[in-house]
Amino acid sequence: MLVNSSPSINTRRTLQIQDVGMVFPTKRGPFVALRDINLEVQRGEFVTLIGHSGCGKSTLLNLVAGLTTPSSGILLLQERELTGPGPDRGVVFQNHSLLPWLSCLDNVLLAVERVFGEKEGKAQLRERALAALDLVGMSHAVAKRPQEISGGMKQRVGIARALAMEPKMLLMDEPFGALDALTRARLQDELMRIVATTGATVMMVTHDVDEAVLLSDRIVMMTNGPAATIGEVLRVDLPRPRARVALAENRDYVQYRKEVIDFLYTRHSHVEKAA
Structure with missing residues (x-):
């Protein structure tokens, strides 16, 4: 202690x-x-x-x-x-609130860019987003859009988006x-x-x-x-x-x-x- x-x-x-x-x-x-x-x-x-x-x-x-x-x-x-x-504060609701026209990776990148965009380059931002998706077991679906994955997977992406902001x-x-x-x-x-x-x-x-x-x-x-x-x-x-x-x-x-x-x-x- x-x-x-x-x-x-x-x-x-x-x-x-x-x-x-x-x-x-x-x-x-x-x-x-x-x-x-x-x-x-x-x-x-x-x-x-x-x-x-x-x-x-x-x-x-x-x-x-x-x-x-x-x-x-x-x-x-x-x-x-x-x-x-x-x-x-990262927030995850019952509704995943993912943007349907963006891929899983780009949905997470939106949050990452908001927090770290002014002090990190594109490669670092992408690395952060990929690491968050890997943490929730969604590395295989980075290019998929929300309508192409299950409800449970959508929630995983929502959690990744919240965690990516640290x-x-x-x-x-x-x-x-x-x-x-x-x-x-x-x-x-x-x-x-x-x-x-x-x-x-x-x-x-x-x-x-x-x-x-x-x-x-x-x-x-x-x-x-x-x-x-x-x-x-x-x-x-x-x-x-x-x-x-x-x-x-x-x-x-x-x-x-x-x-x-x-x-x-x-x-x-x-x-x-x-x-």
Whole structure:
């Protein structure tokens, strides 16, 4: 563990969310989406946000991404206030958002050129993009366009594009939610390998309890909306690397899964209200 020369500075701390609230104006008046959000994420940590629909998971991720400005509170990335989007945060959505008229390589190059274009030559930029595609196992498809590859492959390219910017944080909003179960499992395994290789700091939104336990160092469980907040934070002390087949009968894994299910479906069960 690092020893800090100043007690006020945590050199491992990547993200700080302090007293954050989010209120949206509506025709019926202010809608309080989030309240009193306080969270720190350490460098290299994998944190998932989980909760029922409408609990503000994606809203919180959008705040970290800089796509939305908080109504109250402050967000700091490596001690600097977040005031908008930036290349220090790579974002991967459920929709891959690839440009259909560009090849996989050119889609990644767009991000690389934006971040490094002013200080590196074309050969270096291309090398960065190719390295990112190789990292996600897509070297064979650099010349293909999005419509020529599967949904899982598109998400791999989206992850490559985000990682190619060398962000301080990787933000993922249900990136595997639209995929079939087998593809989803393969990409979860791939993501664990990528994070182990790069040491990336990750915040991910998910509805899937098993996905959260498999991937996370900590699981942030949100209370129901409106006015949602952090209900509990569960630390997942499972050794890495993690193998899903072995974990299926792991006593600790089963207990972590039970704790999340108990929070979501016993203590914070979600009841859909009629309009």
